[in-house]
Amino acid sequence: MSGISRRKFLTCTLVGAGATALSLKTDAFASAKLEGYPDSMGVLVDLGRCVGCRSCEAACNREQNLPAPAQSFEDQSIFDQTFHNGQKRRTDENAYTVVNRYEPEGTENPVYRKVQCNHCNEPACLTSCFVNAYTKTSEGAVIYNPNICVGCRNCMIACPFNVPAYSYSSATNPIIKKCIFCYDTRLKNGQPPACVEICPQQVMTFGHRKELIEIAHERIKTHPDRYIDHLYGEDEVGGTSWMYLAPAPFEEIGFDTTMNNEPIISNVKDFLGTVPMVLAIWPALFTGFHLLATRKHDIEHHGDDHQKHKDEEKKS
Amino acid sequence: MRIKMIVPVIVATFVLVAGFTSLPAEAAPPAQVRIDQLSKDFEPVLFDHANHIEMVGDCGECHHHTTGTAAKDPDCMRCHNSGSSGERVACRDCHAAEPFSADHLKTTTEDRKRYHRDLLGLKAAYHRSCMGCHEAGGGPTGCLDCHLRTESGDALFRAGKHTPTPTEKAAGHH
Structure with a gap:
């Protein structure tokens, strides 16, 4: 040598x-x-406006051709249902969105909270999927290909909002089921999702995510008495396409406020980068x-x- | 605008009492407004405008500053402190029937200087305007108090003859 x-x-x-x-x-x-796709669309959910009519649940059921519910959508007794030591209803294979009722201390009226996929800027479900069934579209939707999904349920564990549900009822081909922002039928054609459109109170405002953030902060500034000074989803887990304004502390109406502002993938990215x-x-x-x-x-x-x-x- | 025979009399009386004599004749408020935006799932609502004029008395309660009075909200008063009447009075003149259509979103996206970017759509403008008063003043507040559901609406809400039967309930996922 x-x-x-x-x-x-x-x-x-x-x-x-x-x-x-x-x-x-x-x-x-x-x-x-x-910070997600620059022209990403989003939805601003103003929980102070919701009256709990469940029209959004009905509209979702019709739009996504979901099976008939166990109870009528006008049945308000569903808000009293709890599971597993007081847990409220959550999304499942037959309902991609659910509305829950909360009675936080010090508020005159109950607060209703709509739950659906928040369509993260950097989705943990997508990161966890080893068959690459998930896609974050440029419009902001987190969609999945049911033909690719092998039903491993990694995404159910990865999701910080407990959104993806599993079709346990299928014996032969159980797969993941979740809200897709009405991507196939509406979003990709520039239309708002069915739940947004049907809402009589305009609880949900559909628009460009960047503008929605401006609008949200403007609402807080104009009516500081009506809102908690925080836009949930602006920064949580790297930002989400669906964001919330609330009239009561978020932790009292079912939100996880311990969430980090870093995307979930940041927890493992450095390590995986060395592989x-x-x-x-x-x-x-x-x-x-x-x-x-x-x-x-x-x-x-x-x-x-x-x-x-x-x-x-x-x-x- | 659908104006019935009896209406001009009521309207004229109201206009005189309220002192809106400067309003041109064609700007007379309609006695009845047919609201049929949701006609797929709900029967049209015939809103008794004349009756509400009598009950509420102050047009500004619902019409903000567009009927000639100053705005009531201090935030609005910064600009609308004198009231302007005539051109845009009906709800639909400002509140879009399809607030989230691509065309309508364009108007707010392209016009960055526009102040009213966060404007309610027509449906929400109706509901949020009506419900506040109805709750405070004992008016009807149930959905079906104002809206009769169509066959399609019953199917949508799984109500009426589409209500799930107890056996379906038992077969449900819970």
């Missing part, structure tokens, strides 16, 4: 590996600041170590052979 010493080779290798690791880390931080580096560099690096470690032995061995050869030549 001429021109490059063992020490130099090792130094170069380590410096190279370090630089690769650093550059990967920088990339990971940069992508965490993504390709390990796969690409370690084999070469350790092969190098191995070759260097055994080189001296080879030279000695080779030297012996050479000597033997000379001896034989002399003898002859």
